[in-house]
Every structure is written in structure tokens, then in C-alpha cells.
Amino acid sequence: MRRLGSVQQKMACVFVPDVKEEQSRKRECQQFQVIATENVNPVAVEANVDCAHATEKLDGTCCYVSLYKGQPYLWARLDMKPNKQTEKRFRKYQHSHKTSQGWVPVEMDNKQYCWHSSVVDYLAGVALVLRPDSESEDLLEIAAVPLVDLVEQTLELIGTNVNGNPYGLGSKKQPVHALVLHGSICIRNPPPVDFQQLRDWFQESPEGCVEGIVWHCNDGTLVKVHRHHLGLRWPDGNTFFGGRPVVININRAVDEYNSSKDLFMLFSILNGRCFSQLQDIQFDS
Template identity: 60%
Template sequence: MRRLGSVQQKIPCVFLTEVKEEQSRKRACQQFQVVATENVNPVALEANVDCALATEKLDGTCCYVTVYKGEYRPYLWARLDRKPNKQAEKRFKKYQHSHRSCKGFTWNVEEDFKTVPETWIPAHRVKHLNGHPLPDEHGHIPGWVPVEKDNKQYCWHSSVVDYEVRAALVLRPNADNEDALEITTVPLAELMEQTLELIGTNVNGNPYGLGSKKQPVHCLVSHGSVYITNPPPVDFQQLCSWFQENPEGRVEGIVWLDLNISFTAVRFYALLYLLFMPDYTLTFFPPKILCFYALLQYNLLML
């Protein structure tokens, strides 16, 4: 049986990282950036990462399936990190600029963060102080909000779930042939406590080229469900070559899933100063799925 995971926190890089004194490619106001070294993270070595299951890191938006309103009624939840307000963000960036690190920065957890909907819940393993969730090293408090049909902000999330029939549209390996992918309806109860990636036409610039403006295509993919057939060893140079030269390396990154369902990953940004990957492809993604999906989506929404 395939091992699936639950991604509630930021995934650490499989390599140790270092700070470089150069303009950040992600943040215009940041005059330094964090990049990967060639040294494997000791945490990954302790987890025996070479024996872990290598899966594809997907480029979408994170979702979560759990109960809502105190009932055993599975719901799809969208990722919503609680972020600092403008004043706190300014203090935080100033501290980062002067210290080249965020370690040692002190937050006022009651006043420094933007309000979130009453239905918001913090992600698992978020630390608390006096009943208040604490931010991570990036100044964010990871969390979730339920996807409800009347919320236009999450309309693309809503398009892949039907609460009347309690099912969702999921892209996953075919039960009879794991080298092929299929899109099918899956009961939400089967997805309980899993995290998934929402991918499609209107998510993150649609790196997979799914659908079109006239016929948008969206689906969920369980984290850890799309594996990499012949992954390279956890070696910096071999991974660089794999990303650049191997057709299977046209992915956003690799997530290694260990036996205890903990993750360590090569993130795209960690190798960005060496690599450029113009187009991502889902491993073994057959074109016929798109036609099947359009019909399936129409049928589900018409129920």
C-alpha cells in the first residue's frame, strides 16, 4: 500500500543551507538569500533518507481534509497562514536585514498578526504560548480555513469537492498500474487527515498546462502519492545533473517520505542559483486524463 503523508509545516531542505550576501530572488527588499550547500542535512541522514520513498513535489496550493463544526463530516480546508501586520512585518524585515537572520526576534503574538476568520485553525505541531499559536522562523503561523461553497475566494477549491455526495476529484496512480495516473472521485472519508495539493488552470500560473480559461481543469493530489521511478542518490551534484538532464527531472522538486511519515525535500528555490526548470510535468501524466477529467468534473458538478 502506498505511503501517504500529511504536510502541516514547512518542509526542511535535504541539504544544509547557508546565507549568501546577494539580492534575494524571492523578496525584493531582502539583500541576502538562503541557498543549499552540498552537505546533506544530518536530520535527513538520521532518517535514512536514501531508503525513503522519493515522491514528486507538486506546484499548487496545499489543502487538508478533516472534520468541520465538530461533526464527523469530512471537509476540504484551504491553507491560510496567519501573517504579521504591516508594522510588525516592518520590524521583522529590519531585524532580518541587520542580523542576516530571524533568530532572536521577539513577537507580540496578541498584537502583531492580522486577523483571520473565526473558523481558522492552526496547523498541527504549531507551538503555543499562553494559548496563542506561535509563528515559525518565517514569521508565519501555518493554518487552515474550511472551503465553503459561498466563498468566492476559494472557488477553485470548491470546484473539486461536492459535499452533497461527500466526494472529491483526485489525481492518483491507477490501482492496476501504478505507472499510470487517473482522475477519479474519491470519498472524502478516505482522505481524512491527509494533506493534498490543488493543481490546475487557475493555481500558481498553471505550470502543468491543465485546461484553459474557457474550460478550467482542477484536481487534488495526495502528498506522497506520485512517486519518482528512478530517483537519483541524495548527492548534490547528482541531483543537479538529474534536474538538468533527465526528462523525469522536470519537476518542482523531490520530497522524500520516510517510514514515520516525516518529510525532507529538495525545494526548487534551494537550487535556484544553479538550475532553471522552465516547464514542470507530472510523472507519467497521460493526455487522455484531461478528456476524462472534463467529463467527470461536469458530472460531479451537475449532481
Template identity: 60%
Template sequence: MRRLGSVQQKMPCVFLTEVKEEPSRKRDCQQFQVVATENVNPRALESNVACALATEKLDGTCCYVSVYKGEPYLWARLDRKPNKQADKRFKKFHHSRKSCKEFTWIVEKDFKDVPDSWIPAHGVQHYNGQPVPDENGHIPGWVPVEKNNKQYCWHSSAVNYDARIALVLRPRSDDSELLEIAAVPLSELLEQTLELIGTNINANPYGLGSKKQPIHLLVPHGILQIQNAPSVNYQQLAEWFQGCEEGKVEGIVWHCNDGTLVKLHRHHLGLKWPDGDVFLNKRPVIICVNWVSYELDIGSEDLFGSFSNLNGHHFDCIQDVHFEA
């Protein structure tokens, strides 16, 4: 599992990549694609990726659990980005084909303001007491998800600070083929990163909830292991993504024994996402949320209360989870 808020400067692709002057399949308004070559990244080889744990890469937004105001809190990903003038200078420098590492930033002047509570992610380098931007000109970081913050309302729906719990999707400890939606103490998630998925996140490729009854869940990184992962070979991985039921995922993250993380997106191979039924919806799920045990009043529209009404219910997949009107 990924810990210590470890959003890296940029998680490398398991293969060496090259840039094609074609519109991105992943990001709108990006007029180039980053595609994988057939050569394994030397960083992955050095970390013995062949023996690494392969896990499903989920299509959501990254979160982090850490202490804030003396209590465990959910933190949302917030990259500090350059202001317009600095971004213009950076792009001009980048288009000159010079190395981005040679660009000189003045962090105090070049970057947009962030909340006072903002912190840089672990792994971000510092120079003269200031965080160093990554090769894209961003400084990865976190901001606490406080109560009644409309900007992070979907994050907030997956946590309850009065009860100090979070709604988590994970495999059952006694049956790895069965998923569970459980109320988990935030203290058990301390210093872990998680993926928030759901109705209003990244066009909802998993089909969770509905506009009228949105559902958002947290999934600890590294917890969805790929049972029959192919070898780190370009052709075998391409065939796996296209021909295997288990390959209906956005990508793979390999967790190496030395702590290194490397990834592969479907779009690195020129493949569509989502493409038909996704693998996460091929597994049954049970609801394990018993709100009564927390002895707190809760509104009928609260996500915890809605799940508590379904406590003990089984569903064929998470897409089938709906609340009665």
C-alpha cells in the same frame, strides 16, 4: 502519504542551506535566496534519508481533509501572520542577526485575526495554551472550504459536498504509469494532506485547463513516487534535475521511515522552474468520473459534470484534457 494535517513549522531542506543577498528565484519581492550547500542536513541523516521514499513535489497549494460540522471537508492552508506593528518589530529583531527563536511573541496581540473555524496545523508547538509561531513568524493552519466561499472558489470546484466526493489525480492502482482523474469519496481522504493544482494556482506550470474552462485537481501528498531517484548527493541531484526527463519536477520530498519529511526545490540548486515540459505531462491519463451514479442534479458548467461527460476517455497527458464548448 502525509497525514494528520502535518504542515510542519518548516519542512527542512535535505541539504544544509545558506542565504545569499540576491533576489529570490522563487518569491517576488524577496531580496535574498536560500541555496543548498553540498552538506547533507544532519536531520536527514538521522532519519536515514538514504532509505526514504522519494516523491515528486508538486507546485500548488496545500490542502487538508478533516471533519467539519460532522462531515468530511476540504480545508485550505491559511497561515496566521503578524500584524504590521509586530511584523516590524520582528524584522528589526531579525536584521540584528539575533536568533528568531529568541524573539518574544504575544499571540493574542501580535497576530491578525483569523476565522473562528481556523485551526493550527498538527506539529505546531503550543506554549501556555497558545500556538508558537515558526522561524518566519507565521503559525501554519487550516480553514474549512465552505460552499459559495469566493475566496476559495478554486478549492470548491474540486469538491462536491452533496455527493461527499473530490476530484483527485493519482496513479492507477493496476498501472502506476497511467494517471487517472477520479471522483474519490472524501471519507477515503480523511486526515490526509493534498496539493491543489490547476489553472489558477501558481501560474499553472502544468498547463491545466484554460481561462474559459479552468480545471483544478487534488493530488494526495506522497502518491507520485519517483521511480529512479538519484542518491542524496548534491552533484547527482543537480545532474538529475537538468538531464533526466523524470527530473522535470519542481522538487523532491523524501518520506523517511520515522515520519520525517525533507525536501529539495530546484531553486535551492539555482535551477529554473518550470523549465520546458514538466514530467507530470509525460504520462497518459484516463477519466474515471461517473456523475450519473450519484443521482444528483448538476449544472453543465460544474467541473464534475464536465469530467463525467469524458468518463472513460484516455488522453496523452493532463494538459490535453479539455471540454467541448
């Protein structure tokens, strides 16, 4: 069985891509657009994408969990700034971890990655994870998951201060962020891998109010499609994910926390509470 969120995996577009010299709808600094042709990618055909497991592509920033200083740490995509200090730090991590990937470990005193650090507690060895509830496929849960259980897996950080917060989590006064394991949010009734049927599904189905789909093929191949590839807007109204009900399962004593603003502590106060929508989560003032 394929392990969810493996950091070694790469993704291909489900349709043969074309490139237009126009401003990207997704990235401000990108002066070209990747669009989908109506031809299914031979890679997807060979991997039997029609029998693949379809999951929701979430709009956040990619992370993964790996060892650092002898214990599991959350790692973030390197946010490259055009200055010598950042380049020096990147080269240091490249050398010390013998990797050319653009990842840096999230340390608690690094303000550049403060939203990443809000979802991990290294002393307790846990991460704040948003995932399907084990007893109901319609329900999500927010839980404190041991970091050791997430080693060498990739996750998406979503929340108030990530990519414009399309899921409506938290507020400026009280930001809320969480990690979602890649491949964990299933699409139960996905459309066939056909250009027009996919486009219609994104536009007309309530479940199609998502940024994209990632298909997990039986041979380990990953293929994806974004709304942008089909010429569609994102976000476009309320999202399907943000409208899903969620239960809070963070059961820890208040005196275990470092601060009254600790996100783990705030969620522990709500332990057992169920909200009709993810975007309705509120903490008592």
C-alpha cells in the same frame, strides 16, 4: 506504515541550507533566497534518507481534509490580506477550532477559494483527486474520492489558476483543477542524495523536469529539495508530470450536478476517456 499526507508532519531540507540576501526566485515578497550547500543535512542522514521513498513535489497550494460542521471538509491555507476583515475571520476560526494554524474551511460560497471549491462536492461527499492508476504505474487517473477517505491528510491543489499552472491543465475558458495526495507520485529512479548528481538529474533527465523531490523516510521524517535550492529555474520547459497519460474515472449521472459548468459533471462526460498527456484534457464545447 506511514500515512500519506499527514498534516502533522514537518519537512527539512535534504542539504544544509544557507541564506542569501537576494530576491527569492520562488516568492515575490521574499527578499532572501534559501540555497543548498553541498553538505547533506544531519537530520536526513540520521533518518537514512538513502533508503527513503522518493516522491515528486508538486507545484500548487497545500490543502488538507478535516471535520467541519460535523462532516469532512477541504481546508485551505489562509490567504492573508492586509485588512481587518480577514484578520477577524482568521481569529474566529482559530477560536472555534482551537488551532493556531493558518487554515480555513473551504465553503462553497467563498469566492476567495473558488478553485478549491471546484474540486469538492459536499452533498455527495467527494473530492476530485488526481492519482496513480491502480492497474498501471505509468498511468494517472482522475477520480471522485470520498472525502472521508482523506480525513487528516494533506493534498496539493494544482491547475489552471494555481501558481502559473506549470502542468498546463485546462484553459482560461474552462479552468481545470484537481487535488493530489502528498506522497502519492513516486519517482521510480531517483538519483543518489548527492548535490552534483541531483543537479545533473534535474537538468538532464526527462523525469527530472519536476519542481522538487520529497523523501519519505522509514522513521516518518520528511526531507525535500527544490530546484531553486540548487540554483535552477522552475518551470523550465514542459514538465514530466504534465506529460503523463491520464484516464478519467468519474462515473456519475448528469442529473446529480448543480450546474452544466460543474467540474465533476464535465469529467463524468469524459468517463473512460484516456488522454496521452495530462495537459491534453479537453471538454467538448
